[in-house]
Amino acid sequence: MALSFSASSYPLYVANNVNKHEKKPSVIRSPPSSSFALRSCSPPIKADHSINNSSEPQRICSQENTVGIIGGVSVLSTLIFLEKFVLWSSREERENIPFIVCSDPMVVKDAYKSSIAMSSASHELVSDSNxxxxxxxxxxxxxxxxxxxxxxxxxxxxxxxxxxxCHLSHAWYGEISQGCEQPFLHVAECVVKELKEARFRPLEVGSCVKVGVLASDATLVAGVYQEKLQDQGFEVVLPDKSTMENIINPAMISLKQKDMKGARNLLRIAIQVLLVKAVNTVIIASHDLQCLLPHDDPLVKKCIDPMDALARSAVRWAKSAKLHKRNLNSIPNY
Incomplete structure (x- = not known):
């Protein structure tokens, strides 16, 4: 299935409803702020620019295995995740999983401010004022x-x-998921589950399996991955202060300056720094860094993209939910 996105002056929420009786995805609007929409490109659909004044959400997907996706702080990262989700959902059978996507660029502004505050705290910057x-x-x-x-x-x-x-949004997972009546997958738990299934062996005698984590200051300060890994017996290896200041942060700056070659070389060095510490694998918990290495780079095999694990977990849940409903429907009534 091909995917496209369209920007508008009002938020647009689109469901990919794969019900055989409903060929077009359902589209609804709501006032908060600018957003983007994803839709199937076949057939093309023109968005209705009328605004739904009702604040009540409308049920637009009735399937038991519908997945809801809260867009990340980057529209591009959300699109990349959707590509992964669609890819993994269609590998074994030609039946796409229904999903609803909601992405709001205003989240980017708030998340950026919050990440700056978290990064400042990590560097122990103290303001003269509250x-x-x-x-x-x-x-x-x-x-x-x-x-x-x-x-x-x-x-x-x-x-x-x-x-x-979104890696950074998981810093507030507990508060965001509070009161949620449906399964809410945590990206770190999905990664840990796959690591356990991989059955890694320690590279050093007398040591446990070590996992490296490369991410921005804010994501590392939030501890999105560290606690989940440690709870399952993994030893977490983080880049030290020197690596962050001289390699990771300069790599981020190179990216902003569109110096892809420089950023790529710095990332390779950062991965090697963790590998020499006998880590079995390196989690790259950054959308920007994740896209740097070409697929055929040998270091890619040593790294994990957490969004792959999240997409696979969502697909497994959806297929399990559909199978469960199918089994229930096959039970005869007496």
Whole structure:
């Protein structure tokens, strides 16, 4: 299935409803702020630019295996995740899994401010005034409330499972998922599950399996992956201060300056720094860094893209939910 996106001045939420009786995806609108929509390109659909004034979510997917996707802080990262999701869902059979996507660019602004505050805390920057701390707190509250509203919107629209393809957003997973009535997959738990299934052996005698994590300051400070890994017996190896200051952060700067070659070389060095510490694999918990290495680079085999694990877990859930319903429907009534 081909995917495209369209920008508009109002948020557009689109469901990929694969019900055989419904050829076109359902489209609804709601006022908050600018957003993007995904839809099947065959046949092309013109979005209705009327605004639905109702604040109540409309159930637009009735299938038991509908997946709701809260877009990340980057539209591109959301699109990449959807490509992974569609790819994994159609590998074994030609039946796409129904999904609803909700993405709001205002989340980017709030998430950026919150990440700056978290990064500042990691560097122990102290302000002479409480104004910045109060502002950061308000940004965080607004961000969490925004993401929670997106989650509830997806639930009201018919999503029976929620995923959030964004590393940084998982810093507030507990608050966003509070009160959620449907399964809400945590990206780190999905990664840990696959690591356990891989049955790695320690590379050093007398040591446990080591897993490296490369990410931005904010994601590392939030501990999105560390706690989940440690709870399952893995030893987490993080880049030290020197690596962050001299390799990771300069790689991020090179990316912003569109120096792809420089950023790619720095990333290779960062991965090697962790590999010499006897890690079995390296989790690259950054959408920007993840896209740097070409697929045929030998280091790619040593690394994990958490969004692959999240997409596979969502697909497994959807297929399991559909099979469960099929089995229930096959039970005869006496």
């Amino acid at each position: 104004d910045e701390e109060i502002s950061a707190g308000l940004d965080r509250v607004r961000l969490v409330e925004n993401l929670r509203e997106k989650r509830m919107f997806l639930e009201g629209g018919g999503a029976r499972c929620i995923v959030m393809p």
